[in-house]
Amino acid sequence: xxxxxxxxxxxxxxxxxxxxxxxxxxxxxxxxxxxxxxxxxxxxxxxxxxxxxxxxxxxxxxxxxxxxxxxxxxxxxxxxxxxxxxxxxxxxxxxxxxxxxxxxxxxxxxxxxxxxxxxxxxxxxxxxxxxxxxxxxxxxxxxxxxxxxxxxxxxxxxxxxxxxxxxxxxxxxxxxxxxxxxxxxxxxxxxxxxxxxxxxxxxxxxxxxxxxxxxxxxxxxxxxxxxxxxxxxxxxxxxxxxxxxxxxxxxxxxxxxxxxxxxxxxxxxxxxxxxxxxxxxxxxxxxxxxxxxxxxxxxxxxxxxxxxxxxxxxxxxxxxxxxxxxxxxxxxxxxxxxxxxxxxxxxxxxxxxxxxxxxxxxxxxxxxxxx
Amino acid sequence: xxxxxxxxxxxxxxxxxxxxxxxxxxxxxxxxxxxxxxxxxxxxxxxxxxxxxxxxxxxxxxxxxxxxxxxxxxxxxxxxxxxxxxxxxxxxxxxxxxxxxxxxxxxxxxxxxxxxxxxxxxxxxxxxxxxxxxxxxxxxxxxxxxxxxxxxxxxxxxxxxxxxxxxxxxxxxxxxxxxxxxxxxxxxxxxxxxxxxxxxxxxxxxxxxxxxxxxxxxxxxxxxxxxxxxxxxxxxxxxxxxxxxxxxxxxxxxxxxxxxxxxxxxxxxxxxxxxxxxxxxxxxxxxxxxxxxxxxxxxxxxxxxxxxxxxxxxxxxxxxxxxxxxxxxxxxxxxxxxxxxxxxxxxxxxxxxxxxxxxxxxxxxxxxxxxxxxxxxxxxxxxxxxxxxxxxx
Numbered sequence: 004x005x006x007x008x009x010x011x012x013x014x015x016x017x018x019x020x021x022x023x024x025x026x027x028x029x030x031x032x033x034x035x036x037x038x039x040x041x042x043x044x045x046x047x048x049x050x051x052x053x054x055x056x057x058x059x060x061x062x063x064x065x066x067x068x069x070x071x072x073x074x075x076x077x078x079x080x081x082x083x084x085x086x087x088x089x090x091x092x093x094x095x096x097x098x099x100x101x102x103x104x105x106x107x108x109x110x111x112x113x114x115x116x117x118x119x120x121x122x123x124x125x126x127x128x129x130x131x132x133x134x135x136x137x138x139x140x141x142x143x144x145x146x147x148x149x150x151x152x153x154x155x156x157x158x159x160x161x162x163x164x165x166x167x168x169x170x171x172x173x174x175x176x177x178x179x180x181x182x183x184x185x186x187x188x189x190x191x192x193x194x195x196x197x198x199x200x201x202x203x204x205x206x207x208x209x210x211x212x213x214x215x216x217x218x219x220x221x222x223x224x225x226x227x228x229x230x231x232x233x234x235x236x237x238x239x240x241x242x243x244x245x246x247x248x249x250x251x252x253x254x255x256x257x258x259x260x261x262x263x264x265x266x267x268x269x270x271x272x273x274x275x276x277x278x279x280x281x282x283x284x285x286x287x288x289x290x291x292x293x294x295x296x297x298x299x300x301x302x303x304x305x306x307x308x309x310x311x312x313x314x315x316x317x318x319x320x321x322x323x324x325x326x327x328x329x330x331x332x333x334x335x336x337x338x339x340x341x342x343x344x345x346x347x348x349x350x351x352x353x354x355x356x357x358x359x360x361x362x363x364x365x366x367x368x369x370x371x372x373x374x
Numbered sequence: 375x376x377x378x379x380x381x382x383x384x385x386x387x388x389x390x391x392x393x394x395x396x397x398x399x400x401x402x403x404x405x406x407x408x409x410x411x412x413x414x415x416x417x418x419x420x421x422x423x424x425x426x427x428x429x430x431x432x433x434x435x436x437x438x439x440x441x442x443x444x445x446x447x448x449x450x451x452x453x454x455x456x457x458x459x460x461x462x463x464x465x466x467x468x469x470x471x472x473x474x475x476x477x478x479x480x481x482x483x484x485x486x487x488x489x490x491x492x493x494x495x496x497x498x499x500x501x502x503x504x505x506x507x508x509x510x511x512x513x514x515x516x517x518x519x520x521x522x523x524x525x526x527x528x529x530x531x532x533x534x535x536x537x538x539x540x541x542x543x544x545x546x547x548x549x550x551x552x553x554x555x556x557x558x559x560x561x562x563x564x565x566x567x568x569x570x571x572x573x574x575x576x577x578x579x580x581x582x583x584x585x586x587x588x589x590x591x592x593x594x595x596x597x598x599x600x601x602x603x604x605x606x607x608x609x610x611x612x613x614x615x616x617x618x619x620x621x622x623x624x625x626x627x628x629x630x631x632x633x634x635x636x637x638x639x640x641x642x643x644x645x646x647x648x649x650x651x652x653x654x655x656x657x658x659x660x661x662x663x664x665x666x667x668x669x670x671x672x673x674x675x676x677x678x679x680x681x682x683x684x685x686x687x688x689x690x691x692x693x694x695x696x697x698x699x700x701x702x703x704x705x706x707x708x709x710x711x712x713x714x715x716x717x718x719x720x721x722x723x724x725x726x727x728x729x730x731x732x733x734x735x736x737x738x739x740x741x742x743x744x745x746x747x748x749x750x751x752x753x754x755x756x757x758x759x760x761x762x763x764x765x766x767x
Contacts, residue, residue: 008686034686039701066699081682084701125679128749129686 008032009179010126011135012118013073013080015065017201018137020072021194022181026135027076034131035073035080037066038122040089040113041212049227051220068201075199083125085117092116094212098222101254102234104279105353108166108322109210114138115169123177133179138163141183141362142175145306151175153305153364158186165322168357168367169303219255237282239266242275247286253277256284259292259349276373277352293346299356299368302339306365309333316358316365318343320350331358331365339368378734379690382574382727383523383551383667389576389624389728392617395420396578399613407610408599417612424619431622432549432568433559434585440605441615444582445550445571446474451584451595451606452546452567453478453517457487458593460514467517468492468500469710470525475517475548476706497661498525498711502533509537515544520552524707524723526667527658528556535564544590550574550582554625555633555664566590572614576728577621581614636726637665643724643735644668650743657708657721668724671713675720675749678702683745689738692723 011023013035027033043062048054066082073080093112100107123134139156140163151172156162170178182190194202213221226233234252241247248266250256255263260274264286272286297320302309310333317326318341329343341356350373357367379387399420405413407421422436429436442448453475457465467479469491479489490508494500505516516538521528531547538545546567549558554575560568567590572581586592586605598607647654647670657669672680677693681702684691693702704718713721724738 037699039699063699070700079686081685082700083678083682084703086701125676128679128751129683130748 009133010131013069015068022137049224104277110166119174135179155362258351294373302368304366383725395620396617399616427619448569448584449474455592463514498527517546519548526664572618577618581618
């Protein structure tokens, strides 16, 4: 094979498999690649971790499915190893964020630091001019044709721009999202119509490298494997500083959490904030979770430069949050302040705030604090 | 475009003579070699002829050959078979074994045996003196590969055998990558057990053999009928073993001439690579090596990407060790030789064989030089700060 090719990242799921089939049907010279990102056997058998290993990420079944779909399409397929990059840029960062009392977004980091970075670089060197994925998102050119724009997917329920806001102009220039104009039900119908073996495969929702949903057990096992001290416990306190109980480590908590606090109170209590330095988890009433303002750092503006004045936006503070009207104002040093028209519930440090104007993604930043 | 195949250490295409023997065994002399009737006798005759051919290739007596399903089973039968007679005893092996031997030893370690994994020097060589020092009163077995599949560096088996013989410790040699490529003579090597695999010498996959020196006690891996002198129960794969026998006869006949031809091709290939590709370095260059193999490090190149680039261009080569998903991991053999991880990931193995000729290798050289240059080039504007660490180092 020579000349320009498109490399498609194939996870073995229905989305990337269908994306591959769509590109193949267009006659694209196509090469499928499956990333090996995490070895589930590493932590198997440590306390809280299943033995034998199980987990979704890079499971043999998924690799098998990707390979069989590629065979069905008649395209070359390779498994490529990005375990080192994934651990450094995604898993270690995930653990550090939880230790710092924040709630990370590993999928965002994977997209910007692994998929559209190390993986895409390899694909480019192999002659790829486009890097395709099964993400639900769209890329367009601005009217003058100078810039690439990231836009929300047609299927609002499946839109994945919350995980793609970190992409640069260079990354968007090669990104190809064949499913951006499709609804999920169309994708499943297409997959079934093409006879793809993965047409009925369930969607994945959990963090791919965490077996099941117990991310805290994963973090404990990961720390133990690396010879780190277990997370020290701390106090659960009320907003006026009264000690209500003890906890087993700040990584067990996220802002807005109600379950698993281990304290009995007359009214439901929620995590309001996590003070990593003092290991204190502050709890209070539901109404105390509401805030109108957030500050964030590491702002990324997809058009390139930040706007010179506050801009009118709809801002999303977590993947399942309906974007809410707000003013977004760049701060010096790559910061960002977002002031919502209406208070928002559980603004969570470590999550991303992503800014939209209708379906256009302006950019985003990492939430530092509610104010 | 038909692919040019430079991965003969992974597997070899079946020799036409082997296929002819298999075809006849499937359709004409078919039978269960244990049956009394003439079809059974015909199958038994094929089986014993194959045993004689394998014995001849290895300088053994036919009765000393136990057929197996391949190299992995032969290694398991040797190592587990000896270990079982010395419960909780001590085994000596090396850090550069094939997983078939290495993971068998690791499993025995889990089950209560103790194992010493000897290091190698920068050339990839085990030292007989290290073997001698590792021996203990309870050492039951020393197991050493004759040449590793990745580097093909030939180990000093005769020196090691002198040590084990003096200490009266059994010696197993994994000769999967040596048989058919090197003159292997079990009497000269003076080993007690020796493994080979059919598909590495142009025989069929799913066949192999273990040489067991006369008088060596061995616990079988599984139980059933009286096949293979009570050492390997189960109806013999007569067609496959007939193929292995034919392949062994061919290998014995062509060994010297093919070794000379491949040595010349390989050396010419390496000279051309070193002359045309900056920084390229031959692994194990100073040590004796199996004639058909060349392992070359291309610093600043991801070996995995280079294999893919060459495959897309129609050339089959290999790198490192594949994990269960098929992704590439840094080779434990190269790491044991002291290569840093990023360099171990930059090595490619080219293993030549009967079909290899110079025009084919010239085409490979051109594709290789172009691919290395392209993979090393940093595309302008392409996130140079996010290049993989191994390409940057």
